Structures are given as structure tokens and as C-alpha cells.
Amino acid sequence: MSTPLLEITGLGAGYGQSRVLWDIDLALAPGEVLALIGRNGVGKTTLLSAIAGSRPLSAGTLRLGGEDITTLSPHRRARAGIGLVPQGRHVFPQLSVMENLQAGLSALGPRARQAKVPQHIFDLFPKLWDIRDRAAGFLSGGEQQQLAIGRALAGEPRLLLLDEPTEGIQPNVVQQIEQALTHVRRELGMTILVVEQYLDFVWRFATRYAAMQNGRIVRTGSIAGESAADVAHLVHI
Numbered sequence: 006m007s008t009p010l011l012e013i014t015g016l017g018a019g020y021g022q023s024r025v026l027w028d029i030d031l032a033l034a035p036g037e038v039l040a041l042i043g044r045n046g047v048g049k050t051t052l053l054s055a056i057a058g059s060r061p062l063s064a065g066t067l068r069l070g071g072e073d074i075t076t077l078s079p080h081r082r083a084r085a086g087i088g089l090v091p092q093g094r095h096v097f098p099q100l101s102v103m104e105n106l107q108a109g110l111s112a113l114g115p116r117a118r119q120a121k122v123p124q125h126i127f128d129l130f131p132k133l134w135d136i137r138d139r140a141a142g143f144l145s146g147g148e149q150q151q152l153a154i155g156r157a158l159a160g161e162p163r164l165l166l167l168d169e170p171t172e173g174i175q176p177n178v179v180q181q182i183e184q185a186l187t188h189v190r191r192e193l194g195m196t197i198l199v200v201e202q203y204l205d206f207v208w209r210f211a212t213r214y215a216a217m218q219n220g221r222i223v224r225t226g227s228i229a230g231e232s233a234a235d236v237a238h239l240v241h242i
């Protein structure tokens with residue numbers, strides 16, 4: 006395998022004295038789309054937080070494009086190329102759609118000052134252009150999710166992390182998100198790590214899966230080689 010874009014070795018993390026993740030080893034090749042799956046509470050969000058930098062590691066290392074990022078702040082990790090679409094979206098409610106997207110440009114570092122929100126974000130999510138002046142707090146869940154993805158893409162990430170992008174979203178918006186993620190993978194070669202409970206959705210565009218139980222990765226495999234139903238059965242989802 007060429008140098009992995011993301012390499013996680015022996016990762017442990019938790020909350021105070023309570024350890025939640027154990028011995029996580031995982032590598033993502035450039036352009037790969039990995040679905041991280043598992044029941045509620047197994048540690049998927051904690052792992053994304055540990056990668057994005059909002060949860061410190063109690064063990065192990067993280068490398069992005071061969072560089073050790075284990076001790077970098079979330080802000081520095083964003084600049085290094087990690088874009089996060091958090092669970093629950095977390096858009097800035099008082100800012101307009103356009104201002105939220107502009108906030109995503111900060112991951113570009115010194116280039117942010119001159120940068121504009123790229124047109125391809127509005128091509129992926131045309132609704133965002135129509136509502137660009139509206140305060141994000143007034144948007145529907147589906148619109149907020151599109152905005153959260155657009156905001157992460159504005160920072161031109163090398164690695165896009167998504168936490169349950171279909172949660173509470175209508176089917177037509179789910180389809181749009183699927184098309185957008187398929188596009189950024191195919192056209193931009195973006196590497197994606199997506200946490201998702203809706204397996205049929207990720208099975209349509211991911212390349213590989215990693216299944217978690219009790220804070221550990223218990224199984225990995227190729228999406229093409231196994232059905233979602235078989236994997237769900239094997240890992241008790």
C-alpha cells in the first residue's frame with residue numbers, strides 16, 4: 006500500500022478515568038471511503054473526535070500524510086487537512102449560510118483572506134445558494150446537514166470525517182448527500198471516513214468498512230465483498 010493518508014496506531018482514548026477506545030489500528034489509503042459502523046455507544050464518535058483533535062489520546066499515535074499529528078490542536082489539524090462534519094451538524098445558528106461557509110475557509114490558513122466559497126459547493130448543494138442570506142438556525146435539519154458538509158468542504162480537506170450524516174434527514178436529502186459524497190470521492194479523490202448506522206446508505210458509496218464493538222475494531226472488510234445485511238448480522242448491529 007502507498008503511504009496511508011491517515012494512519013492510526015494503538016489508539017486509546019476516553020473521558021476522565023473511563024477508557025472508551027482500546028488499541029485502535031486503522032489505515033486509510035488516499036481516495037478510500039471507510040464506513041465506521043457499530044451499535045450506539047461503541048465509541049465511533051469518540052474515535053472521530055480523537056482524529057479531529059477534540060478528544061485527547063491516552064495511548065497511540067496519529068499520522069496524516071506521514072506527519073505525526075498526535076499532539077496538534079483541532080485548529081492545526083484542520084489546517085493540516087482534516088475536515089469534520091460533526092454529529093448534530095453544529096452550524097453557527099446566528100450566522101447566515103454564506104457566513105457559515107466562509108467560516109469553513111479558515112482551514113485554508115493564510116490563503117483564507119483572499120479565498121471565496123468555491124462554486125462547486127453550490128453545484129453540489131444548489132439549495133445553499135438559494136438560502137445563502139438566511140440565518141442557519143432557521144434551516145431544516147437537511148439544510149443544516151448540507152451546510153455542515155459544505156462548510157467542511159470549503160476548507161479543502163484531504164480527509165473528510167462525517168458523523169452520522171443521515172441522522173434525522175429526509176430521504177430526498179439523503180440521496181443528495183450520497184450524490185455529493187460520491188462526487189467528491191470520484192472527482193476530487195477525497196478520502197472519507199464516515200460514521201453511519203444506515204448501512205444501505207454507506208454500502209452504496211464506501212469502499213471498505215470497519216466495525217466496532219466495545220471500543221475496539223473487531224472486523225474490517227471490503228464493501229464489494231460482503232453485503233450490509235451479512236456484516237450487520239456478524240457484528241450485531
Ligand SMILES: Nc1ncnc2c1ncn2[C@@H]1O[C@H](COP(=O)(O)OP(=O)(O)OP(=O)(O)O)[C@@H](O)[C@H]1O
Binds near residue numbers: 020043045048
Ligand atoms: N462527554 C462524555 N463524557 C463521558 N462519557 C462519554 C461522553 N461522550 C460519550 N461517552 C461515553 O463513551 C462511550 C462511547 O460513546 P460514543 O458517542 O463515542 O459512541 P458512538 O458509537 O458514537 O454512539 P452513538 O451512535 O450513540 O453516537 C459511551 O459509553 C458513552 O456513554
